[in-house]
Amino acid sequence: MAKTALSFYNLVPLCGIFLFSGLSADRHGFTFCGLSLQAQTTSQTSFGKNRVQYHHQFDDWSLYETPNFTTYWYGDARNVAHSALQMAEFDFPAVQQLLEHQLTDKIEILVFSDLTDLKQSNIGEDDVFLLSSGETKVVGNKVFIFFDGDHRHLRAQIREGIAGVLINSMLYGANLQEIVSNAVLLNLPTWYTSGLTAYCGEEWTPKDDDRLRDLLQTGRYKTFDKLAREHPRFAGNAFWHYISTHFGPGTVSNLLYLTRINRSVDNGFFYILGSGYRRTTEAMLEHYKKIYREEARGQKTPNEAGKVVVKNRKKLPLSPLKISPDGKKIAWASNDIGKWKVYVQDLETGKRRRVLKGGARNALQATDYNYPKLAWNPDNQRLAILYERRDVVRLANIDLTTHKKELSDLSPEFQRVFSMDYITPSEIALSAAVKGQSDLFVYRTITRQTERLTNDFWDDLDVSVATVDGHKSLLFASNRSTDTLSFQRLDTILPIASFDIFLFDLENRSPELIRITETPLFDERNPIGLDSAHFAYLSDESGVINRQVGMLEPFVAYHQAVIYLKDGSEVKALDMSQPTAWPLARILTLLAPLDTVLKNIDSTQIDSIKSAPIFKKKPRVWNSTNYDRNIQEQHSSPCTGRIVEGIKRGKKVFFYQNTIDPKITVLAKTTRWREQTLRAAGLSLPPQPPLEAVPQTPDKQSDKSDDLPLPLSSPDSLPYIEPGWLIQIPDYLAVPGQRIEPDPSRAPETKTEDKIEPPNEINTDSMVLTPPRRPLKKPSTQFGKNGEIVRFYSFKIIPYRLRFRTDYVSTTMDNNQLFEGLQLYEGPQSRLLQPPPGVLLRANFKDLLENYVIEAGFRLPTTFNGAEYYLWMDDKKKRLDKRYVLYRRTLVTSRLRGSSGAPNLPPDFQERTTTLMGQYELRYPLDVFTSLRATFGLREDKVRALSSDIITLALPDRAEQRASVRLAAVFDNSVDVDLNLKTGTRAKVYTDLVKGFAFNTEPNWSLKLNNGFMTVVGFDARHYQMLDRRSQLALRFAGATSFGSEKMLYILGGVDNWVFPKFNENITLPADDGFAYQAPAVNLRGFKQNIRNGNTFALMNAELRVPVFKYFFKKPVIGNFWRNFQIVGFFDAGTAWQGKSPYSFDNPINTQFLIRPTQGPIISTMKVNYFRDPIVMGYGVGLRSVIFGLYLRADYAWGIESRQIQKPMLHIALGTDF
Incomplete structure (x- = not known):
């Protein structure tokens, strides 16, 4: 042959x-x-695998040029691009200073209107490994970001993307020869690089602290290697936070530099920190374990008697959680990396039934936990489920009696819906994104018409319907700096402040909002109504996300003088002779001073002048829980006084139901991390609850003292606190030597401080009240000095042209x-x-x-x-x-x-x-x-x-x-x-x-x-x-x-x-x-x-x-x-x-x-x-x-x-x- x-x-x-x-x-x-x-x-x-494009907005791209960035956008993502490029230029110097590295080329930012659009993009289709939730995608010098209703998260993505590009350039070089050489010789663990980009993206948060506390208290992680193997990104973030806190932010760039020079992680640790990788990571874990062990002595666990038994063998994320208006049923959704199911469970019998399912498991891309959204109809018989299918927002109304399902598509203008709640059986309040802005809407299910309530660049999230002081109102969380609704376009004020709670009266539709909180250092989210007078929300003021309760009370804001003229007309003015509790600058936008008005009026025409007080409402809030874990979410049934909450412990989410007394006040334990942020801002610590000995319980996994047993006390065991001032908050605006840095999220105009009136004589039924919150100063951050906010002209659009x-x-x-x-x-x-x-x-x-x-x-x-x-x-x-x-x-x-x-x-x-x-x-x-x-x-x-x-x-x-x-x-x-x-x-x-x-x-x-x-x-x-x-x-x-x-x-x-x-x-x-x-x-x-x-x-x-x-x-x-x-x-x-x-x-x-x-x-x-x-x-x-x-x-x-x-x-x- x-x-x-x-x-x-x-x-x-x-x-x-x-x-x-x-x-x-x-x-x-x-x-x-x-x-x-x-x-x-x-x-x-x-x-x-594939990328599926469900719309044609990707056909036309445009770009903006700024000194350090080229920002690409399409269609409805234009407003997101405006804020993105300003935040990028604002944060670029700080990230550069942190890493001590400079680039020669511009960074390219590609902006997507939401996560669904990002997953439709062809960019990075051939990537082999996973993109986990919360991680910013970086390819070369390209950064991919999306808008989820929160500009602070958008900012974190931008910072993380900038850090990713800088770290790649710093470690692997800028040209092909350096890349080839360093990539072969420098093999860094995943936690090192991904954790560093996460650390650069956002400062340590209460959610991070809660997650680390939860992981270490399970007793599962005896070594950092195991923690880094199972949670590489988060373990790296915690490690770099520890290094920055104990050795200074400059240590970060020094470690990076020596790691690249010596081509060894361990050598970099030894030369900079004086100890190797093993000793440093052991000291880090011991440090955090000790802190959490001490904190647990002053914290409580939820009342076990109120635990709702929920079948969740796969330990899937369960969210959202909603209780029916009559307080007899709860509804929640499970999410198995994209495949979701909605269940309704009877609280008395424990029987549950699946009412709807959708989506598909997708381990390749970041899971979208935003959907589905749930809302109970006030008639107790129908459950509204809002979800997304093929980039179209769809509303399903499930009749739980007849099991019939009505489907309808929301208007295409809604890019994404972040929260919803029923106002009436035919009206739903929505927090949704339209053209890159998260605003409030009222959606009428019968006519499918939409009414827009807010139209500005501030973020409006977590909308909830509540009856406060006899008025049906909307409670929502927002990072807005003003209390008056108006059409506002983004200029030089970035919406990156902390979230506060606001109230919008649905009955009088006044553009003047009632600000419930004003805490620049803390976040308040997830507001709900408790009864006809009280409301509640979640706050991270103590370092753990706990519940706070509040109510509104009237107060004299200012005195209004009415000038009666002889011809029968009236002229209103501000009576400056009386004290004002409102900011003077705000009052002067409504009324002119009386003496100024009198100068412009013929005194012979004046018949009489009368002065009368103008009453407004202000909040009184107090703490209601002192848990050892974050409350993930909460919902209430105002008619029955029941409240349900979700708390994650380990890999599992637990549901609790309680009937709470809103008048009870509980001291919340301030965590060590929160103490550090308060001291950095020049603030004193609030009163702390008494420490209790932690009962020694047998540990099934380890007998070491580092494994922290969980406290077993219940909030119900706390003694009733007599009425009086529980927390005395000092005047934070008068801290000696405190330097005030410009805050890009606040308007540059001069503000007049609020003056607090003495408590009015109002019957509060022996309720413990705290004074209104005063603005707190932002402490200096770990990131160094930010740059200036770039003023740009939105009409300077450059069409994208094909280039290879x-x-x-x-x-x-x-x-x-x-x-x-x-x-x-x-x-x-x-x-x-x-x-x-x-x-x-x-x-x-x-x-x-x-x-x-x-x-x-x-x-x-x-x-x-x-x-x-x-x-x-x-x-x-x-x-x-x-x-x-x-x-x-x-x-x-x-x-x-x-x-x-x-x-x-x-x-x-x-x-x-x-x-x-x-x-x-x-x-x-x-x-x-x-x-x-x-x-x-x-x-x-x-x-x-x-x-x-x-x-x-x-x-x-x-x-x-x-x-x-x-x-x-x-x-x-x-x-x-x-x-x-x-x-x-x-x-x-x-x-x-x-x-x-x-x-x-x-x-x-x-x-x-x-x-x-x-x-x-x-x-x-x-x-x-x-x-x-x-x-x-x-x-x-x-x-x-x-x-x-x-x-x-x-x-x-x-x-x-x-x-x-x-x-x-x-x-x-x-x-x-x-x-x-x-x-x-x-x-x-x-x-x-x-x-x-x-x-x-x-x-x-x-x-x-x-x-x-x-x-x-x-x-x-x-x-x-x-x-x-x-x-x-x-x-x-x-x-x-x-x-x-x-x-x-x-x-x-x-x-x-x-x-x-x-x-x-x-x-x-x-x-x-x-x-x-x-x-x-x-x-x-x-x-x-x-x-x-x-x-x-x-x-x-x-x-x-x-x-x-x-x-x-x-x-x-x-x-x-x-």
């Missing part, structure tokens, strides 16, 4: 492999490069089957040719938005035979994605002359096969994981004999031309956990329709269809199951069949990308000319290629992948070889056959022709039939790792054929497993 020229590469030294890195460099490190279009029958079949950049240029060594991987079949002498290892040069270009991607590549084999060229372009701007492909390959092979050859000539000659292929692919995504695809292709295989004698010179050229259509349905929700480790499922069902044709240009243009027609139907399904945090079980099932006048020949046996392939000559190939192409069917280890063949195949693979060295080290394994080293146990089973069944008597594998004699003239030919089991199996063990930048696989396998174990065989291949 003649050998092909391919066998020559076995003799070529593979030292060329080591000259080229198998990695491609970009600004984010190194990733393995692999082509996406592969043969359908190999284990490298392409799958892929080089995404990467890579040089890799591989032997993948490019594109279809199909080869012509020309009879029994044909051999399946595995591409030899070759140098693949690739250049990839993308536009800024990654809607268009162009890639050109060239592969030169080590045999210098079989050069391949390709060019493809993706157009992903619309929902229907398109791909255009051109591919060319030239391969020289040997071919036997046959019996008619001249005796004095060599037994074989050489042919050059030139394959030219063009493809046009359409991909329609149904969702992130599922897509329908159609690929139209033209292919020409031109075979020309290389003239070496008179016979080959006379041989005519052969050309085979075929048109094909491939239809496929693809599902892929797999996630790359690590290199060669995935989790999830991938599946593809496809069919190919192939038709031959003849197209000639000489002597005349002609086109005619040939008789051949081929149909292929196949599938490939894979599932990856993590057994623990390191090892996994991978399963694959694949099969295909071809039929028609032409067929596909599947060659079973061997492995993908086999470096030294071997072909089984004992099993004959069919002589039938009905086969057009041949393709490999792999993996089936333990055998050579062609252990079975036919027009149908079925295959099963199972692998157990164990990264052994990760079990031996608690710290991240250093070094590509050791970190990616895996031991793999595998089992393969498969078959290929012709006909209807592999067990058919006419199966060619059971037939052999004996020709006698073997040399000389043939005397006789005998056909022998015998049994050979069509199913073959293989099992064994393999090793995987990265060597010289190449991912190598070595499998030692035993084959099983006809129930006999064969001799073991070693397979060495390139690339990852299936």
